[in-house]
Amino acid sequence: MQQEITFFQRDVLKEKPDTASLGFGKYYSDYMFVMDYHVENGWHDPRIIPYAPLTLDPAAMVFHYGQAIFEGLKAYKSADGTIQLFRPEKNMKRLNDSCDRLCIPQIDESFLLSAIKQLIFTEKDWIPDGEGTSLYIRPFIFSTEPYLGVRPANQYKLLVILSPSGAYYGDQLSPVKIYVEEQYVRAVIGGVGHVKTSGNYAASMKAQEKAEANGFAQILWLDAKENKYVEEVGSMNIFFKINGEVVTPKLNGSILPGVTRDSVIELLKYWNIPVHEAKISIEEIFAAHERGELEVFGAGTAAVISPVGELNWNERSITINDNKIGQLSQRIYEEITGIQIGKKADPFNWTVKVAPVEV
Amino acid sequence: MQQEITFFQRDVLKEKPDTASLGFGKYYSDYMFVMDYHVENGWHDPRIIPYAPLTLDPAAMVFHYGQAIFEGLKAYKSADGTIQLFRPEKNMKRLNDSCDRLCIPQIDESFLLSAIKQLIFTEKDWIPDGEGTSLYIRPFIFSTEPYLGVRPANQYKLLVILSPSGAYYGDQLSPVKIYVEEQYVRAVIGGVGHVKTSGNYAASMKAQEKAEANGFAQILWLDAKENKYVEEVGSMNIFFKINGEVVTPKLNGSILPGVTRDSVIELLKYWNIPVHEAKISIEEIFAAHERGELEVFGAGTAAVISPVGELNWNERSITINDNKIGQLSQRIYEEITGIQIGKKADPFNWTVKVAPVEV
Structure with a gap:
């Protein structure tokens, strides 16, 4: 079932970091994609909202029993300004493979990919220019249900956050x-x-x-x-x-x-x-x-x-x-x-x- | 270094559940112990505060790279009302063994044990009476630093939460x-x-x-x-x-x-x-x-x-x-x-x- 993605606008955008100082995984863009799962109504409430802290019960199962999976992929900006992803359907498929092994409910791969595209388009100004740079995309899912018994959780959160990244090896490859x-x-x-x-x-x-x-x-x-x-x-x-x-x-x-x-x-x-x-x-x-x-x-x-x-x-x-x-x-x-x-x-x-x- | 434990009183106490309906890991007491770690000032700010949700950055490393460890032990109330723990120093020692393997900074075992005792004494009315019941104690530590590179985090949180538990096997053991x-x-x-x-x-x-x-x-x-x-x-x-x-x-x-x-x-x-x-x-x-x-x-x-x-x-x-x-x-x-x-x-x-x- 394709669901409507709600959008919540933020009042003030963040200042973007210098391309030269990007490094990896230090800066996060203005918005994130979030979706919740409850055993009674499945994955629901997909939304693109301002990047902000999460609120979790101290008994949220992720802290105790570690049901947590993720993916990593990148968005690139070509010389003519085209934004492109690299084989993202492989990451969606592997996310579901991870879900399966960790007893996390499956996601709709094509829906998540379209949500990621929408998020990236919203955040296109966060894709850095410059050789070797990209916008790193981090989809992840973890258990949120507050419960201390060991079993698969009944509640999860899926998020996608974006982080502009610099070139991994400055000017050229190095062994x-x-x-x-x-x-x-x-x-x-x-x-x-x-x-x-x-x-x-x-x-x-x-x-x-x-x-x-x-x-x-x-x-x-x-x-x-x-x-x-x-x-x-x-x-x-x-x-x-x-x-x-x-x-x-x-x-x-x-x-x-x-x-x-x-x-x-x-x-x-x-x-x-x-x-x-x-x-x-x-x-x-x-x-x-x-x-x-x-x-x-x-x-x-x-x-x-x-x-x-x-x-x-x-x-x-x-x-x-x-x-x-x-x-x-x-x-x-x-x-x-x-x-x-x-x-x-x-x-x-x-x-x-x-x-x-x-x- | 023995640190002062700050206490924040809550306004209204929770209603305590029926002993018969306790089960395991479903209810949490009024207070929790919390302590933070930062690479620059070590474990600091130990406090007993009202049980409440935590606020975490979506990039908090625990969601991505899983540095999370825990212990489980119980407090019992004897017939004469004495509260006792069972070999808690073994749990403190093992917590540090877990820290070591997961690249989490060591805790002061005797300090944590004294903090747990103080928390339990504060929450003594949460220790259920009745055959086979106890107050389950869950110390846990996880990484909180927002960063997407793979390495040990520079920031952690240690919590101790309490959960009254029912008898594991109703009246008697069962194979x-x-x-x-x-x-x-x-x-x-x-x-x-x-x-x-x-x-x-x-x-x-x-x-x-x-x-x-x-x-x-x-x-x-x-x-x-x-x-x-x-x-x-x-x-x-x-x-x-x-x-x-x-x-x-x-x-x-x-x-x-x-x-x-x-x-x-x-x-x-x-x-x-x-x-x-x-x-x-x-x-x-x-x-x-x-x-x-x-x-x-x-x-x-x-x-x-x-x-x-x-x-x-x-x-x-x-x-x-x-x-x-x-x-x-x-x-x-x-x-x-x-x-x-x-x-x-x-x-x-x-x-x-x-x-x-x-x-």
């Missing part, structure tokens, strides 16, 4: 140092690693803190059962180019199915570069490096492509591609970001335009 | 049917299963829902690596009596170290009943049943002792102890609840009295 984690794990088969739920991120912080204290930018997670197979890096998926072929860990139920991951695979196929999804041991990666054939990069919404310059595993450290940006990493980065901001042709129909909506 | 889960897992070594963080509970709901749909009260979780070894049942620890000896899964980093679990072990030792902590396969349990020697019970704060009457694993179903309460389960239940409510001697010094505090 990162990665620590291969053996003590802590991110997720396990049968768990929730394949969906975007808040607990995955909370669980990852301890290892990330340890890695940073040792001078590494990110963690490379291994599988939890054998501590042997590569899963993801930080909050990105990971790709290896070995001997002219590209390989990325196969989705196994504990790896997040990234939208950028999927786009990289599609792009490589389109370019006729062999690409495989497979179970890859960290040992194989180190062996490939000894043969001198390795290029490594992460793929995710935040950085798009993140070249890896160093891998440190179990006291062994390897420098990859002389700590320089790999040719393939650079090519994929330019292609995907080019499509996202409308500078390159989009043979895949990945981009979705945000046109004026009747309010 | 429950348990489903041994093979598809979903609760936790894995290297993860967060050994601490009380919200994400563990969110992740458990899908399997619990499936079990309930099939007529089972609870899940028995197996280890995530081999799907073979017993971990915990629902949100309790589990014990097996086999051939006159008692065994419970050894704490391995994915099992929650329950306060009731520890108390059962101590009690059995005191009674000279052999008790072991060991790695136990589900296969061994079914084999023990074939030899006719099995008694099974769960142990946790909510139900104290929960006899298991049926186990269903992989299409095999066994009835335990003729679906009757085991002698040992009954004896432990009576001893622990007797100590908790001051009806029995407390040779372990487990109980802590809540005496008037200068406000």
Whole structure:
């Protein structure tokens, strides 16, 4: 059922931050989209309202039993002023996959996408100009019912907030140092690693803190059962180019199915570069490096492509591609970001335009 | 540093619910304890204030990255009106263990315990009378900083709320049917299963829902690596009596170290009943049943002792102890609840009295 979205105008708009000082996730736009769920009447009362604090009971179940999921995507402004999204239907679908695993009621994907478009159009002046910038879109759902028994809640809130973001890597890509984690794990088969739920991120912080204290930018997670197979890096998926072929860990139920991951695979196929999804041991990666054939990069919404310059595993450290940006990493980065901001042709129909909506 | 706890009086007290209708986690008392953390000035502003909704930014990190931990303990009123807690220092210690794993700043355990005592004394009229009832105490901490980057937050809130609870099992214990889960897992070594963080509970709901749909009260979780070894049942620890000896899964980093679990072990030792902590396969349990020697019970704060009457694993179903309460389960239940409510001697010094505090 398509519902009417109510709009509440705010009196005074916020001052917009300088593009140069944006960073990530620090500023929020003037409006947000909100919708409520109650077991008795489903998702209801969709509205675009001024960005403002939420009021929650201290017993709201999210604080205690963590039913909380989210998505992350971006709106881009092209040179001619067109606003576009990148494969947003994949995020809507994954949001529902997360709902399913966390026992949260399903949302109407096309309705939410139209609500997001309406919100973005309302907030179009918040989309920053400038190389590498975008308007980050954060849809999220959490349980609100005040109750201390452990069970799925009967009440939820869905919000979409917008945050203008700066370029992830100033002027150009720069390779990162990665620590291969053996003590802590991110997720396990049968768990929730394949969906975007808040607990995955909370669980990852301890290892990330340890890695940073040792001078590494990110963690490379291994599988939890054998501590042997590569899963993801930080909050990105990971790709290896070995001997002219590209390989990325196969989705196994504990790896997040990234939208950028999927786009990289599609792009490589389109370019006729062999690409495989497979179970890859960290040992194989180190062996490939000894043969001198390795290029490594992460793929995710935040950085798009993140070249890896160093891998440190179990006291062994390897420098990859002389700590320089790999040719393939650079090519994929330019292609995907080019499509996202409308500078390159989009043979895949990945981009979705945000046109004026009747309010 | 011991800090002064500010007290804000409310104008009108709530009406107290009927003892008969209490249930669990539905009603909250008149006051709550609150304390805030900021990276620049640590934990500060401890206060007892009227129970009221919280105000949080939509970007508050708890909604997105799930840094949220909690504890659960109870206050009991003895026949002579004495108010007592059961081993609360164990909960304070475990709260800090949870803080550590989730990158949340440590709290001053003795200060928090004194604050809890002061809150309970203020709310003493909320401790229900009547067999099996208690005042449930829920301390919890979550991240409040508005920020969308993934890292430990710089701001947190600690609250303690109180909820009068009814008897878990009406008049007497009653055995429950348990489903041994093979598809979903609760936790894995290297993860967060050994601490009380919200994400563990969110992740458990899908399997619990499936079990309930099939007529089972609870899940028995197996280890995530081999799907073979017993971990915990629902949100309790589990014990097996086999051939006159008692065994419970050894704490391995994915099992929650329950306060009731520890108390059962101590009690059995005191009674000279052999008790072991060991790695136990589900296969061994079914084999023990074939030899006719099995008694099974769960142990946790909510139900104290929960006899298991049926186990269903992989299409095999066994009835335990003729679906009757085991002698040992009954004896432990009576001893622990007797100590908790001051009806029995407390040779372990487990109980802590809540005496008037200068406000």
